[in-house]
Amino acid sequence: MADVMVTAWSNGDGWLSVDTAEWIAERAEHCEKLTDDLREWMENRDFKHPTTDVLVLWVKDRTGEDPVGLYGDGLFWAHNTCNIENILSDDLGFVVFSAGGELGDLMVTMSGDGGLYSQPEVYRDTTTDTVYWGDYAHAFGRCVNDHEWETYDGHRLQRYDGGLSDASPTISGQARVPFGDHQRAYVACPECRKSLRFTA
DSSP: OOBEEEEEEETTEEEEEEOHHHHHHTTEEEOHHHHHHHHHHHHHTTOOSOOHHHHHHHHHHHHSSOOBOTTSSSSOEEEEESSOTTOOOSSEEEEEEBOOGGGOSOEEEEEOSTTOOOSOEEEEEOOSOGGGGGOOSOEEEEOTTOOEEEESSSSBOEETTOOOOTTOOBHHHHEEOGGGOGGGOEEEOTTTOOEEEEEO
């Protein structure tokens, strides 16, 4: 599981985020051969950015088939964000699609620079279920007293295997910054106030 970082500027004002590289490493392995192939193919056709339309053309050129979305039908599933509310990512922009044939069942093209498309990276899926590629808001936390909490939306906390209610504490509300030191920011356990360590 990827470690989740806590960012907070003051008590009651903070959020969680996951390092993009760690998040992807939990779900896929980098494919250098296909990455080089895609970049060379784009360069030869004077494509500057790996937009969804460009990726569709690349897949069709390599396999002779249209790629499909995350769940095996329809358009590509695309996500492009840079640490906005309710998203556990520090810099995430990617397209997930099924390619079939020689390219494999699922490919991922990743971008950096705050979600702006840059040089594409291609990955092969290693998950047991592609639904994990859409799971970018769930994190599990535990304190030293073994109290367990989780978030499904990157905003509210609920007891592990427990229900969510309007009274459920928020991550931002539980954020703490000891002595004003941002490097020591943490999310306090709603039950005992100890630091929660999160994974995603």
